[in-house]
Amino acid sequence: QKEVEQNSGPLSVPEGAIASLNCTYSDRGSQSFFWYRQYSGKSPELIMFIYSNGDKEDGRFTAQLNKASQYVSLLIRDSQPSDSATYLCAVNIGGGADGLTFGKGTHLIIQP
């Protein structure tokens, strides 16, 4: 059974600090990993995707993947109040033909 685990939070971070979000997954065959941001009542918005072990940076966001540990994380630098949202980790096992398995999400609060 495919499982994606996240700490539901809330995770409270001061404005300007680094927010660190974590995710573990159970299926070793997982190939691609995604981070989505979801505001209340809205649909998810893609932030980043990562396929290879290591770090991937895009602006204030850095995704980190460790397939051996079955662990993926998202770092948000210089956190802003507008970053307050639920962050969903999603995993794709078989590639583009497969739907995504989502974690329950981490609720992030950036304190001004």
Added chain:
Amino acid sequence: GAVVSQHPSWVICKSGTSVKIECRSLDFQATTMFWYRQFPKQSLMLMATSNEGSKATYEQGVEKDKFLINHASLTLSTLTVTSAHPEDSSFYICSARDWTSVNYEQYFGPGTRLTVT
């Protein structure tokens, strides 16, 4: 970026009636679209995979006769909730992948909030 639209954005229907939700990829072609459902304070759950020109693939526990999916073109997939009941009230979200892209990211529509009374 890739844009996916959904219609309607919200709908209220009476128990026992059917509701159709449309999902369109506006600036790309999508041979595969996905339908998800999200209950309050829960995460997205994949319901089915919609393939253009063929039958949809349903996840375990999702009734294919209740949730009818049609993917008649490369830009349109529809989900029909038949004989809707209050327990079907949920946030239905579709996604699509641009198959010309080398990446596997899925772009989500804005969602349809269904309330069955």
